[in-house]
Amino acid sequence: MDHPHAPSKSILQIEAYQPQVIETQWQASWDNVGLYLTDTSGEDHRPKYYALSMFPYPSGRLHMGHVRNYSITDMIARFKRMHGFNVLHPMGWDAFGLPAENAAIQNGIPPEKWTLENVENMRRQLKRLGLAVDWDREVLTCREDYYKWTQWLFLYLYKRDLAYKKEAAVNWCTICETVLANEQVIDGRCWRDDSVVAKKRLNQWFFKTTAYADKLLTNLDKLSGWPERVTLMQKNWINRSSGAEITFKVDGRADINITIFTTRPDTIFGATYMVIAPENSLVSELVSNENRAAVDAYVEETQRKTEIERTSTEREKTGVPLGASVINPYTGEKIPVWVADYVLNEYGTGAVMAVPAHDERDWAFAQRFNLPIREVVQNPDALNISLDAPYTESGVLVYSGPFSNLPNEEAKKQITQYAEEHGFGHEKIQYRLRDWLVSRQRYWGTPIPILYCDKCGVVPVPDEDLPVRLPKDVDFSAKGISPLATSSSFLHTACPTCGGKAQRETDTMDTFVDSSWYYLRYIDPKNETKPFEPALIHQWMPVDQYVGGIEHAILHLMYSRFFMMALNESGWTESDEPFQNLLTQGMVLKDGSKMSKSKGNIVEPDEIFDAYGADTARFFILSDSPPQADFDWKASAVEGCHKFLNRVWRTVVDHRHLINLDLPVPAYDTLDGKRRELYQWTNRTIHGVTKDIESDFQFNTVVSKIRELVNYLSRDYDGDESQVNTLQEGNPPDAVYSQAIGTLLKLMAPITPHLAEELWQKVGGSGSVHIQSWPKADTQALESDTVEVVVQVNGKIRDKFHIPNGLDKAVFEAQAKSRERIQPYLEGLTIVKVIVVPNKLVNIVVK
Numbered sequence: 130m131d132h133p134h135a136p137s138k139s140i141l142q143i144e145a146y147q148p149q150v151i152e153t154q155w156q157a158s159w160d161n162v163g164l165y166l167t168d169t170s171g172e173d174h175r176p177k178y179y180a181l182s183m184f185p186y187p188s189g190r191l192h193m194g195h196v197r198n199y200s201i202t203d204m205i206a207r208f209k210r211m212h213g214f215n216v217l218h219p220m221g222w223d224a225f226g227l228p229a230e231n232a233a234i235q236n237g238i239p240p241e242k243w244t245l246e247n248v249e250n251m252r253r254q255l256k257r258l259g260l261a262v263d264w265d266r267e268v269l270t271c272r273e274d275y276y277k278w279t280q281w282l283f284l285y286l287y288k289r290d291l292a293y294k295k296e297a298a299v300n301w302c303t304i305c306e307t308v309l310a311n312e313q314v315i316d317g318r319c320w321r322d323d324s325v326v327a328k329k330r331l332n333q334w335f336f337k338t339t340a341y342a343d344k345l346l347t348n349l350d351k352l353s354g355w356p357e358r359v360t361l362m363q364k365n366w367i368n369r370s371s372g373a374e375i376t377f378k379v380d381g382r383a384d385i386n387i388t389i390f391t392t393r394p395d396t397i398f399g400a401t402y403m404v405i406a407p408e409n410s411l412v413s414e415l416v417s418n419e420n421r422a423a424v425d426a427y428v429e430e431t432q433r434k435t436e437i438e439r440t441s442t443e444r445e446k447t448g449v450p451l452g453a454s455v456i457n458p459y460t461g462e463k464i465p466v467w468v469a470d471y472v473l474n475e476y477g478t479g480a481v482m483a484v485p486a487h488d489e490r491d492w493a494f495a496q497r498f499n500l501p502i503r504e505v506v507q508n509p510d511a512l513n514i515s516l517d518a519p520y521t522e523s524g525v526l527v528y529s530g531p532f533s534n535l536p537n538e539e540a541k542k543q544i545t546q547y548a549e550e551h552g553f554g555h556e557k558i559q560y561r562l563r564d565w566l567v568s569r570q571r572y573w574g575t576p577i578p579i580l581y582c583d584k585c586g587v588v589p590v591p592d593e594d595l596p597v598r599l600p601k602d603v604d605f606s607a608k609g610i611s612p613l614a615t616s617s618s619f620l621h622t623a624c625p626t627c628g629g630k631a632q633r634e635t636d637t638m639d640t641f642v643d644s645s646w647y648y649l650r651y652i653d654p655k656n657e658t659k660p661f662e663p664a665l666i667h668q669w670m671p672v673d674q675y676v677g678g679i680e681h682a683i684l685h686l687m688y689s690r691f692f693m694m695a696l697n698e699s700g701w702t703e704s705d706e707p708f709q710n711l712l713t714q715g716m717v718l719k720d721g722s723k724m725s726k727s728k729g730n731i732v733e734p735d736e737i738f739d740a741y742g743a744d745t746a747r748f749f750i751l752s753d754s755p756p757q758a759d760f761d762w763k764a765s766a767v768e769g770c771h772k773f774l775n776r777v778w779r780t781v782v783d784h785r786h787l788i789n790l791d792l793p794v795p796a797y798d799t800l801d802g803k804r805r806e807l808y809q810w811t812n813r814t815i816h817g818v819t820k821d822i823e824s825d826f827q828f829n830t831v832v833s834k835i836r837e838l839v840n841y842l843s844r845d846y847d848g849d850e851s852q853v854n855t856l857q858e859g860n861p862p863d864a865v866y867s868q869a870i871g872t873l874l875k876l877m878a879p880i881t882p883h884l885a886e887e888l889w890q891k892v893g894g895s896g897s898v899h900i901q902s903w904p905k906a907d908t909q910a911l912e913s914d915t916v917e918v919v920v921q922v923n924g925k926i927r928d929k930f931h932i933p934n935g936l937d938k939a940v941f942e943a944q945a946k947s948r949e950r951i952q953p954y955l956e957g958l959t960i961v962k963v964i965v966v967p968n969k970l971v972n973i974v975v976k
């Protein structure tokens with residue numbers, strides 16, 4: 130406003146930066162011309178680029194984490210488009226899930242209404258952000274045209290034996306008489322009535338993720354575009370262990386054996402007892418009459434503990450003896466069997482041989498219950514020193530019969546081989562990865578397309594009968610049965626095979642099923658005969674860049690990978706991995722802590738859009754830290770960004786008379802003075818910005834380079850007297866200045882799309898700025914003619930000045946020493962040493 134050539138007030142009003150006005154105008158205008166629609170038909174011959182954000186759950190309102198996520202993806206999508214790619218950048222809604230159902234239970238709002246209203250509001254907010262999204266491809270997982278295909282995919286898996294039913298435990302509230310989702314269990318209690326939640330076993334549907342355990346693991350090595358942290362988390366989740374299964378006979382019971390899984394068959398001569406999991410079906414078969422009461426009580430107590438509690442090494446070990454023994458097949462020795470909750474029933478065989486001398490947990494347990502500890506692997510550097518802690522490293526076998534003196538790695542092989550030869554064991558690869566339990570006893574999800582016929586048993590719903598529609602006449606808080614079972618029109622149906630009476634499955638699917646394939650539907654969102662056309666999938670998959678939160682590093686990504694592998698098997702997809710590159714963005718913090726309702730530190734996107742416009746929000750959220758790191762929201766910094774965008778606005782608007790984008794730019798070597806310097810600035814900025822984006826999306830340094838260019842343009846660039854073209858009014862357009870402004874607007878287009886577009890039009894750019902080609906740097910001009918250097922005295926910076934780039938070392942040193950500003954620091958002292966770093970600094974050491 131205090132610009133020396135400020136125009137009169139009335140013009141100033143028109144010419145002021147008013148983001149709220151231009152943003153709405155540009156959004157409408159881009160929409161009208163369909164600027165961001167993607168042609169996936171194959172007619173567009175540019176190379177494809179698929180930019181994908183993790184789609185939001187429609188909770189009701191956008192939060193800053195969303196703003197960050199979508200700004201990052203949008204920046205990438207726009208950048209790639211300006212690079213000549215045919216970019217697919219879609220958006221949709223992960224619209225099924227528990228909160229909608231809770232709203233129905235608590236406030237009587239139908240889940241569908243609640244969800245659709247939330248989608249409306251959030252879509253409005255997202256549109257305000259100005260995303261280059263093809264909204265024609267929007268998917269809602271709760272809409273029939275989507276969940277029909279989720280059901281189709283369920284059946285696809287079912288037909289390939291990748292979906293099956295088995296018994297598993299669920300959380301059961303005895304007061305509500307209903308199954309609770311994990312999220313409805315808070316500290317072991319029901320979210321509504323605070324009663325202690327029990328476990329109940331029900332028949333439930335599973336997807337056989339373990340069928341791909343090996344591929345899910347080994348493919349990770351191909352995913353070089355994923356953060357190492359994420360591949361590591363996946364590796365740990367799958368957790369491959371190699372070892373052996375060995376069968377022990379039960380003493381006095383010819384009819385029962387117990388098979389254990391161990392990664393340390395080499396320690397078998399040191400097994401002093403055995404442990405089986407409380408849930409193991411062998412418990413009731415083996416328990417002696419004297420031990421029954423204690424064992425039953427213990428088993429019941431276990432049901433109230435979480436897996437984390439059970440396996441924690443901190444907690445004191447608990448357990449009870451079963452009153453049975455097994456026989457070690459190598460020694461003939463009888464060892465007692467215990468029940469203890471540190472053994473999980475779902476892993477391995479649910480039974481372990483315990484070797485306290487070489488395993489932490491067994492050691493703690495043996496200490497607690499006074500069980501014998503027998504060392505069988507010795508540290509070769511500390512022979513015959515008795516143990517005061519378990520020895521878990523490698524070593525040499527002792528007291529191990531014919532295997533004594535073998536190095537333990539070798540002993541593993543020989544001991545396993547021995548078991549194989551004698552028919553009581555074999556080598557075994559064990560994964561921690563479990564099959565995926567997809568059944569939910571909830572309403573607001575995709576119905577599982579299965580029928581139960583009295584005569585035919587389990588009958589999959591025929592494809593032509595899909596979708597199995599979610600009924601509306603349900604009672605959300607019915608007791609004893611799941612919500613879908615309260616709709617009799619839904620429940621009772623005819624068997625498609627025999628025409629007899631049948632009942633529908635009343636479970637719905639985990640919402641992670643919906644989100645495991647949405648990126649495929651975006652490619653062909655309106656297909657009415659298939660989930661998607663394979664030819665299109667071949668063309669567009671894999672996703673080139675996926676952006677989302679680290680909280681999805683395990684389950685969502687694993688499940689999506691599972692789906693791709695399963696689909697790949699029958700040629701529905703060409704690649705077996707969905708996401709080529711993954712960026713996990715950091716959190717948005719406020720004053721160092723996570724934004725949350727309870728802390729009352731939430732910054733509402735709408736308020737920021739109202740006050741400053743979306744461009745400021747986008748610019749700010751990309752500017753502060755690299756996208757992968759956490760980011761601290763500071764009100765003053767937002768203000769600063771807004772001021773900066775105003776500065777860009779003024780710089781361009783006030784110097785419009787100097788800009789003509791059609792002027793041919795003179796060759797670099799014909800330029801001199803300030804115009805040569807500006808040419809270098811422009812090209813250095815292009816080069817730096819492009820490199821920063823390409824190397825891991827360092828948007829924060831992109832932003833600072835843009836700031837430097839603008840600073841130069843608005844502060845330091847002013848023609849010297851000898852030049853014809855200066856920033857003064859009345860001068861004719863200048864090609865180098867025009868190039869600088871044109872470039873600036875193109876570089877800013879992916880970050881602040883509205884501002885860039887408005888200014889681009891104001892300076893007479895042709896077509897939208899968003900369909901321009903990304904500028905290319907003139908590599909000749911990357912080196913500046915001058916560089917800024919510093920002079921230090923005893924390591925403290927005392928002066929800065931410019932020297933010609935590459936100035937001779939001795940000349941540089943002489944110039945530095947004679948600088949006026951440092952003379953006071955040298956007076957009366959002797960120079961003992963001078964350090965010169967060419968082009969950078971001179972440090973004068975004095976005494």
Ligand code: ANZ
Nearest residue numbers: 370391392393396471472473476477479481484487488
């Ligand atoms: C004997 C032994 C001796 C073991 C020793 C370890 C060290 P990972 O690496 O995770 O696969 N284990 C087996 N099944 C279990 C279950 N269901 N619940 C809890 N623990 C179980 O671990 C494999 C080891 O964990 C197995 O090897 C077994 O203990 C235990 F010096 O067998 B080990």
Ligand code: ZN
Nearest residue numbers: 582585624627
């Ligand atoms: Zn039937």
